[in-house]
Amino acid sequence: MNGIRTKLRIDAIFKTIVFFFTIVSVVALAAILIFTLLKAIPLFQEVNLIDFITSDVWSPSTNQFGIASFIVASVLTTILACLIGIPIGLYTAIFISEIAPKKIASLVLFAVEILASIPSVIYGFFGLTVMVPLVQQLFNIRSGTTLFTASIILALMILPTVVSLSTSALKAVPKTIDEGSLALGATKMQTILKTKIPYAKSGILTSCLLGLGRALGETMAVMLVAGNANMMPQLFPISEAYLSSGRTLTGNIIMELAYASGIHEAALFATGVVLFIFVCIINIVILRVKKRGVAHS
Amino acid sequence: MEEIKFDVKNLNLFYGDFQALKNLNIEIKANRVTALIGPSGCGKSTFLRTLNRMNDLVDGVKTNGEIRMDGKNILSDKVNTIELRTKVGMVFQKPNPFPMSIYDNIAYGPRCQGIKDKKVLDELVESSLKAAALWDDVKDRLNKNAMGMSGGQQQRLCIARAIAMKPEVILMDEPTSALDPIATQKIEELIDVLKKEYTILIVTHSMQQASRVSDDTAFFLLGEIVEFDTTLNIFSNPKNKKTEEYITGRFG
Numbered sequence: 001m002n003g004i005r006t007k008l009r010i011d012a013i014f015k016t017i018v019f020f021f022t023i024v025s026v027v028a029l030a031a032i033l034i035f036t037l038l039k040a041i042p043l044f045q046e047v048n049l050i051d052f053i054t055s056d057v058w059s060p061s062t063n064q065f066g067i068a069s070f071i072v073a074s075v076l077t078t079i080l081a082c083l084i085g086i087p088i089g090l091y092t093a094i095f096i097s098e099i100a101p102k103k104i105a106s107l108v109l110f111a112v113e114i115l116a117s118i119p120s121v122i123y124g125f126f127g128l129t130v131m132v133p134l135v136q137q138l139f140n141i142r143s144g145t146t147l148f149t150a151s152i153i154l155a156l157m158i159l160p161t162v163v164s165l166s167t168s169a170l171k172a173v174p175k176t177i178d179e180g181s182l183a184l185g186a187t188k189m190q191t192i193l194k195t196k197i198p199y200a201k202s203g204i205l206t207s208c209l210l211g212l213g214r215a216l217g218e219t220m221a222v223m224l225v226a227g228n229a230n231m232m233p234q235l236f237p238i239s240e241a242y243l244s245s246g247r248t249l250t251g252n253i254i255m256e257l258a259y260a261s262g263i264h265e266a267a268l269f270a271t272g273v274v275l276f277i278f279v280c281i282i283n284i285v286i287l288r289v290k291k292r293g294v295a296h297s
Numbered sequence: 298m299e300e301i302k303f304d305v306k307n308l309n310l311f312y313g314d315f316q317a318l319k320n321l322n323i324e325i326k327a328n329r330v331t332a333l334i335g336p337s338g339c340g341k342s343t344f345l346r347t348l349n350r351m352n353d354l355v356d357g358v359k360t361n362g363e364i365r366m367d368g369k370n371i372l373s374d375k376v377n378t379i380e381l382r383t384k385v386g387m388v389f390q391k392p393n394p395f396p397m398s399i400y401d402n403i404a405y406g407p408r409c410q411g412i413k414d415k416k417v418l419d420e421l422v423e424s425s426l427k428a429a430a431l432w433d434d435v436k437d438r439l440n441k442n443a444m445g446m447s448g449g450q451q452q453r454l455c456i457a458r459a460i461a462m463k464p465e466v467i468l469m470d471e472p473t474s475a476l477d478p479i480a481t482q483k484i485e486e487l488i489d490v491l492k493k494e495y496t497i498l499i500v501t502h503s504m505q506q507a508s509r510v511s512d513d514t515a516f517f518l519l520g521e522i523v524e525f526d527t528t529l530n531i532f533s534n535p536k537n538k539k540t541e542e543y544i545t546g547r548f549g
Contacts, residue, residue, distance in 0.1 A: 187379060
């Protein structure tokens with residue numbers, strides 16, 4: 001009897017510890033959120049939210065705070081980074097999980113995972129010293145610090161996320177599914193494209209969305225190569241936009257936070273809130289996709 | 298004399314250093330149901346999988362000897378395994394429908410062979426589902442996801458999927474081991490009908506099933522075929538002592 005009571009007590013203690021640590025992480029998130037929101041509030045006593053996100057005039061010295069150009073820069077770099085990074089990442093994942101011999105597959109996966117652990121400032125540094133001059137020469141423009149350069153660096157940075165999560169999604173497809181397809185006289189490629197990828201769809205989509213989130217939130221590397229010009233890129237033709245310098249939402253915060261005060265500081269926190277909303281939207285979509293994935297299997 | 302579908306001669310199979318099949322010699326007759334029985338690990342599933350070269354997918358498998366299908370050695374390097382598998386269909390232990398509609402599951406194989414004509418596919422889907430005794434159950438929900446069907450229906454779908462390829466042979470690897478008795482009975486009735494058109498090989502752990510559905514039975518033990526005869530003889534008058542011990546449940 002005593003033994004059982006002790007076990008129950010240990011059980012209760014363990015539950016309390018788990019609960020406590022869970023609370024810590026939830027509270028941390030709540031604290032950051034509340035702090036950012038509170039710090040952003042003073043701005044909205046001066047500027048309304050709609051103006052804040054639709055105006056492209058950002059001039060702290062004249063109390064004009066509009067972040068439209070930063071939103072555009074963030075969206076443009078994120079889209080191009082995904083357009084480049086996701087296909088490369090997916091094909092790499094297919095290569096690793098389906099085609100490569102085991103040794104080569106683990107070597108490639110290892111290399112990709114190293115890519116994930118490189119600090120972002122190194123990516124930025126690489127971008128600044130290698131990609132920027134290259135872009136400058138390639139397109140014969142005055143400066144190579146452009147949204148295009150930033151997109152390329154971001155594409156590299158989202159690769160590990162896309163590759164490793166898509167690889168696990170593909171590897172998680174039961175072997176019986178492959179066999180079922182091959183036993184019907186399907187080729188290996190038909191099996192991969194018509195059964196495995198549909199089966200792993202939700203995992204693959206999740207990996208892409210997480211990559212997207214990473215591209216949107218990346219700061220340091222983008223700041224080093226995007227040029228950070230405080231102006232609305234010329235959108236037509238779109239190549240013009242990508243070959244001009246631009247400042248992303250994250251770039252805006254890090255560029256000015258060090259010396260900002262008062263409403264200016266509040267505007268930077270508000271920029272953070274907008275960024276947070278974007279990230280929330282992505283995460284809600286991820287949850288939806290995952291739920292759908294569970295439903296079908 | 299009955300037509301021989303597979304003529305197996307001196308077949309050996311190795312997983313690395315382990316010899317899983319030892320010098321098998323067996324003649325599988327066409328349009329009959331041949332049951333492969335024996336304790337776990339005796340090589341019966343491995344043998345089944347040599348007949349459509351599914352063992353090629355396993356790393357480090359080596360085979361020698363011959364399997365002549367209608368006179369042609371299917372173990373030869375020259376054999377196109379894709380083509381072979383369209384002739385030798387397979388149904389697995391666990392129902393493995395693809396995560397797509399019932400219709401698309403059936404049309405999968407034919408589409409992989411390049412058949413795109415909607416009319417041809419429609420007909421194939423209907424005739425295959427009818428042949429698998431599933432048409433009446435699902436004709437109103439062909440566009441529903443196959444993952445939503447019951448286990449027994451899923452397995453009949455997998456049989457229908459194999460039939461859609463118009464194969465000559467259907468291999469069944471413990472097709473009812475994941476099913477309840479009623480679903481099992483339906484599959485067994487189906488096998489009885491299907492043998493008129495197809496040569497069927499079935500791996501099973503159930504003695505009753507082997508005696509109910511098969512015409513011939515091969516008893517495997519430790520990678521060898523101990524005895525091969527008509528099912529009637531194997532179960533009523535086994536010649537080998539090991540066979541008798543196994544079918545009476547004294548080991549295995």
